[in-house]
Amino acid sequence: MQRPFNFSAGPAAIPLEVLERAASEMTNWHNTGMSVMEMSHRGQAFMSILAKAQADLRQLLAIPDHFKVLFMQGGGIAENAIVPLNLSRGGEVDFVLSGTWSQKSLKEAGKYAHTHVAASSEATHFDHLPDPAQWQLSKSAAYVHLCSNETIHGVECHELPDLNALGSPAPLVIDFSSHVLSRPVDWSRVGLAFGGAQKNIGPAGLTLVVVREDLLGQALQVCPSAFNYELVAKNDSMFNTPPTYGIYLAGLIFEWALAQCEGHLAGIAALEQRNIHKAQLLYDVIDRSELYVNPVHVANRSRMNVPFFLRGDDGKPLLEATQPRNAAFLKAAEQSGLLQLKGHKSVGGMRASIYNAMPMQGVQALVSFLQDFEQHHA
Numbered sequence: 001m002q003r004p005f006n007f008s009a010g011p012a013a014i015p016l017e018v019l020e021r022a023a024s025e026m027t028n029w030h031n032t033g034m035s036v037m038e039m040s041h042r043g044q045a046f047m048s049i050l051a052k053a054q055a056d057l058r059q060l061l062a063i064p065d066h067f068k069v070l071f072m073q074g075g076g077i078a079e080n081a082i083v084p085l086n087l088s089r090g091g092e093v094d095f096v097l098s099g100t101w102s103q104k105s106l107k108e109a110g111k112y113a114h115t116h117v118a119a120s121s122e123a124t125h126f127d128h129l130p131d132p133a134q135w136q137l138s139k140s141a142a143y144v145h146l147c148s149n150e151t152i153h154g155v156e157c158h159e160l161p162d163l164n165a166l167g168s169p170a171p172l173v174i175d176f177s178s179h180v181l182s183r184p185v186d187w188s189r190v191g192l193a194f195g196g197a198q199k200n201i202g203p204a205g206l207t208l209v210v211v212r213e214d215l216l217g218q219a220l221q222v223c224p225s226a227f228n229y230e231l232v233a234k235n236d237s238m239f240n241t242p243p244t245y246g247i248y249l250a251g252l253i254f255e256w257a258l259a260q261c262e263g264h265l266a267g268i269a270a271l272e273q274r275n276i277h278k279a280q281l282l283y284d285v286i287d288r289s290e291l292y293v294n295p296v297h298v299a300n301r302s303r304m305n306v307p308f309f310l311r312g313d314d315g316k317p318l319l320e321a322t323q324p325r326n327a328a329f330l331k332a333a334e335q336s337g338l339l340q341l342k343g344h345k346s347v348g349g350m351r352a353s354i355y356n357a358m359p360m361q362g363v364q365a366l367v368s369f370l371q372d373f374e375q376h377h378a
């Protein structure tokens with residue numbers, strides 16, 4: 001049986017091959033007689049799983065040696081506190097606001113640091129990423145926070161800014177929760193990147209942190225030890241018991257990602273190419289239709305999260321999920337095997353999240369459905 005296509009923003013679809021492999025290894029991993037869930041995190045078997053996951057991730061994202069890879073817990077939202085606890089030194093921190101997630105980060109960081117909004121697109125309902133050339137960066141910021149893909153508003157930063165060239169000596173911190181592994185990262189422009197796993201990396205419960213070594217060792221006194229990057233790094237992500245099963249599944253996804261190919265491209269380059277094509281197909285159909293609309297500036301549209309609205313007979317976007325046309329759309333989509341297309345409650349409308357695990361056929365099925373629905377129901 002063909003599984004339905006799952007457009008959830010997160011926790012999100014996982015490649016079927018990965019789920020099947022995990023199922024086959026569930027009760028007896030590599031003849032150890034144990035499930036990965038039942039292993040000591042300090043035993044040889046799990047240590048080998050962790051080491052391979054880390055090495056594969058480093059290869060996939062071309063992470064330079066002077067960055068540490070940390071597997072932590074708490075998700076992206078906990079990192080909103082953990083980052084300022086580790087990097088702010090209680091001083092000033094710059095924020096770029098491009099959607100709900102950066103807004104949340106700003107609010108939480110305010111508990112530990114002096115926050116400064118360097119740029120914001122809130123006035124236009126977060127329909128674009130403020131142009132880096134216009135950011136009002138402070139001279140003394142401990143770091144600059146940017147959410148490089150705003151999952152709810154569908155706004156993605158397609159070229160990370162060079163802060164030095166913009167006159168700021170501060171390191172750039174990116175929340176890459178919802179587009180990690182979808183494209184390469186320019187590490188020369190990044191001080192720290194963090195992300196929850198449940199979009200592109202695996203199950204909820206695992207948090208990935210990639211941090212430049214020179215940023216370690218400046219945590220505030222009050223920083224919980226389990227969240228102190230220096231301690232976590234020193235202990236190879238084993239200061240406390242790490243989310244072992246999540247790390248194992250992430251490792252399977254890294255292997256899956258490394259094995260992807262597209263023409264002469266492999267790994268992340270192949271995934272990026274596929275993601276570009278998937279997003280292009282979907283945005284083209286939305287832009288060409290009379291019924292659907294995506295409000296985001298073309299240059300900042302996300303390849304991963306595509307929010308869109310159906311228009312009412314007056315041409316205005318229909319926000320409420322309970323509105324009859326929206327309700328009919330969601331019901332018909334589900335009947336066609338297209339799941340979880342309802343938009344985030346704060347913006348309404350629809351959202352198709354098309355992470356790595358969404359195959360081209362899934363996006364093709366969605367665009368056929370969109371065209372069909374427009375013809376027959378509107």
Ligand SMILES: *Cc1c(COP(=O)(O)O)cnc(C)c1O
Pocket residue numbers: 010074075076077078101147149150151175176177178196
């Ligand atoms: C999903 C998401 C988070 C949050 O994750 P939690 O796991 O709920 O803490 C943070 N930032 C972004 C950009 C996200 O998409």
